[in-house]
Structure formats: C-alpha cells, structure tokens
Amino acid sequence: MRAVVVDGFGGPEVLVAREVSEPEVGPGRVLVEVGASNVMYLDTLVRSGWGGEYFPVSPPYVPGAGVVGRVAALGEDVDPGWTDALVVTDTGHTDASEGRTTLPVDGYAERAAVPESALVRVPEGVDPKAALALLHDGPTALALERAAAFGPGSTVLVAAATGGAGSLAVQLARAAGARVLAAARGEAKLALARELGAHEAVDYSRPGWEKRVLELTGGTGVDVVLDGAGSALGEAAFGAVADGGRFIGYGTAGGRFSEVDTEEAGRRGVEVLGLFDLQAQDPDDKRSALRHMLELTRRGEITPHVGLALPLEQASRAHAALEGRTVLGKVLLVS
Structure with a gap:
C-alpha cells in the first residue's frame, strides 16, 4: 500500500510517499480503508524533531494520528457489526494512563489497523471530512x-x-x-x-x-x-x-x-x-466528547471548517501550508 514516510527529521521535503507493508490485523483490531487522513500542526513539529519528551517518535515512521474510512476487515473477537461501517479513529498509540496520544503515527496511509475500541461511527448525514476534522480538535x-x-x-x-x-x-x-x-x-x-x-x-x-x-x-x-x-x-x-x-x-x-x-x-x-x-481524561471520555461534537454537527449547531484537502502524495505541501500560516481551517490528506 502507499503511505507517507519520514526517514529523518527535517522540513516538509522529508515527507515521501512510497510503498510500505500492509498493516497486520490482529485480534481485537480492524482494518480501515482510509478515505482521508488528519493533518495537525503537531505533525509538523514532530517531523522537525521537536517534542521528543512528549512524543517519542523515531524515524523511519508514518506520521499522522487519525483517519476516516470504511472498516474493510475484522480481526478475531471483533463485533461483526463493524463490517463496512464508516468510522473515524485514532491511529497513534494512546497512553491510557495519560489519556493522550503519545505516538502520533500510522495515519498518512491508504489503510490502517486500529483497535476496535478506538472506533467511532460517523453519524448519517455528517460529511466524513467534517467528522475527521473533529477527531482531535x-x-x-x-x-x-x-x-x-x-x-x-x-x-x-x-x-x-x-x-x-x-x-x-x-x-x-x-x-x-x-x-x-x-x-x-x-x-x-x-x-x-x-x-x-x-x-x-x-x-x-x-x-x-x-x-x-x-x-x-x-x-x-x-x-x-x-x-x-x-x-x-x-x-x-x-x-x-x-x-x-x-x-x-x-x-x-x-x-x-x-x-x-x-x-x-x-x-x-x-x-x-x-x-x-x-487532556487528562481517559480514551473513553475522549470518544464520548467526539460523539457529542459529531451530534452537534449532525444537528447543524457547529460546522467544522476544512480549508485544504490534498492527495496523500502531497503531504509535504500540506505541511508547508500549515507552517506558512496560509490555511483557513483544517488540513486533510485524501487517499
């Protein structure tokens, strides 16, 4: 599958799209066919080498900590009701003791393997990109x-x-x-x-x-x-x-x-x-908050604003736009 890889810390130019191994779908996990990947300013900082004490990431790695897409395959012991569900989900490792993502990785890819517990359904009537814009923010x-x-x-x-x-x-x-x-x-x-x-x-x-x-x-x-x-x-x-x-x-x-x-x-x-x-809250609290914000969006009470959606291969352009302060709203990568 195609993914964006950071082989060494540096500027946006270190983001390179290439073929990588398919993610493994173990017990309790699902495979998500990614429709879009979330891009955060945090991603640009981690890519530059900042914040190792908070986010201990080492190259090579696939950046990004969240995606929206369809569940394409189920691992053992996963509820079959998730089959083909439209979901928004974290991809990075979440430290349950801290209630925050400590490894913002594995998001800039065509597919992602994530725990069943990380999945949140996108309500009918909510645009998938809007749902992704809400994932972390x-x-x-x-x-x-x-x-x-x-x-x-x-x-x-x-x-x-x-x-x-x-x-x-x-x-x-x-x-x-x-x-x-x-x-x-x-x-x-x-x-x-x-x-x-x-x-x-x-x-x-x-x-x-x-x-x-x-x-x-x-x-x-x-x-x-x-x-x-x-x-x-x-x-x-x-x-x-x-x-x-x-x-x-x-x-x-x-x-x-x-x-x-x-x-x-x-x-x-x-x-x-x-x-x-x-962010001193457990992952269940965060998912509950996300569901609340998705419901507000479904009812038209808030409107997530997506300012830039680029192909996966243009991740470097997405990072440059964020760093250049030229974007109005969220930035996403579309698979």
Whole structure:
C-alpha cells in the first residue's frame, strides 16, 4: 500500500510517499480503508524533531494520528457489526494512563489497523471530512469550553481563532452566549472568524494588537483567553486577560507553548491551564466528547471548517501550508 514516510527529521521535503507493508490485523483490531487522513500542526513539529519528551517518535515512521474510512476487515473477537461501517479513529498509540496520544503515527496511509475500541461511527448525514476534522480538535474544543466555563455575560478571546480547535471554540463560545473576540492573522482569517460567530476580530500580526483587545473590553480585559497561538503571540494575549480571569494555553501555532509569568498570574489571580491539563481524561471520555461534537454537527449547531484537502502524495505541501500560516481551517490528506 502507499503511505507517507519520514526517514529523518527535517522540513516538509522529508515527507515521501512510497510503498510500505500492509498493516497486520490482529485480534481485537480492524482494518480501515482510509478515505482521508488528519493533518495537525503537531505533525509538523514532530517531523522537525521537536517534542521528543512528549512524543517519542523515531524515524523511519508514518506520521499522522487519525483517519476516516470504511472498516474493510475484522480481526478475531471483533463485533461483526463493524463490517463496512464508516468510522473515524485514532491511529497513534494512546497512553491510557495519560489519556493522550503519545505516538502520533500510522495515519498518512491508504489503510490502517486500529483497535476496535478506538472506533467511532460517523453519524448519517455528517460529511466524513467534517467528522475527521473533529477527531482531535472536537474533544479539545469541548474541553476548552468546560475549562473556560464561559456563558452569558462573559468575554472570551480566542487566539488562532481559525485553526482546527480555535474555529470550533469560537462557535461553542458564541452558542453559550459569551462575547467572542477572535485573534488571527490577515483579513481572510479575520473574515472567517466573523463568519464563525466572533463579535470582533483583531489581527495579531500587527504590533500592539493586545491593546486593541483591551480597548474592546473597556480596558478591563477578557474573562478567558483560549490560546492556540503559543509563543510570543500567546504571551501577549496573557496581557489581555482580566484580573481573576483564566488563561488556557492549548496550541503551538507559533512554534512552542506560551511561557506565562506564573508570579504575575498569581498576583493578578489569573488561573493558568495548559494542554495536558485539558487532556487528562481517559480514551473513553475522549470518544464520548467526539460523539457529542459529531451530534452537534449532525444537528447543524457547529460546522467544522476544512480549508485544504490534498492527495496523500502531497503531504509535504500540506505541511508547508500549515507552517506558512496560509490555511483557513483544517488540513486533510485524501487517499
């Protein structure tokens, strides 16, 4: 079968499509004929050699941690009801003790062998690509909503508001009755943020953008910052959170997580949470969250936004687009 392989850490050019061995379907596992593979910014970081302490991946490996497709074969002891089911599923190894994917691998391929326990059915009426867009970002966005506890009367700033999780968080916050401020780069992304439901949109590529956020809140700051940007952008966003508010850092679009001054946070009474605080849940909880987000999508209450779908062989172009910040919404590879 065809798959994309990383033979050594480096830039997008190290992603090469070639023939590899078929995955083995052992007891309790199924073979999924992949329709599309999820592409995350995390994939670009791991490919570059970043994050070995969090994601201990060594080349050669097939990147990607999730797919959507049809169940093509069943291993021993698998419920026959899964035959030909349309499913969305993780492919990487999940550490049950940590509740997170520790090896984001085996997704960029024409077929994937996964545990039966990892499967989630795609509801009738939900586009498979939309379902895949929710696989990882859906549970993250729902965890952000629960941690932020926003509602009527609260003000939320979503940094990287047109990313996979950020675009969903904007919609969830708006539906909860919060006033939503979106931060993104460039007019096209700002327009999308407004389309998704943001009341105001601020270009965070402009110097002093966080001061504009303060102006929009009458100088008090926002109740909650959802930081999907990381790096200096996220650190600037911390300056826009109100005393007694919450700062939740979940993304690394800027290349690293934000480094918040914990002493200042303590003085101001700001609660600071990170990605792994949000992901301290077991895999069953994550699948339950995914089912909830799929149901919201089926009912038309949220709309996952897929901005770029490319053939499997163009994985390097997909990574370059993510790194170049040119994508509006999710990036997928189509088999």
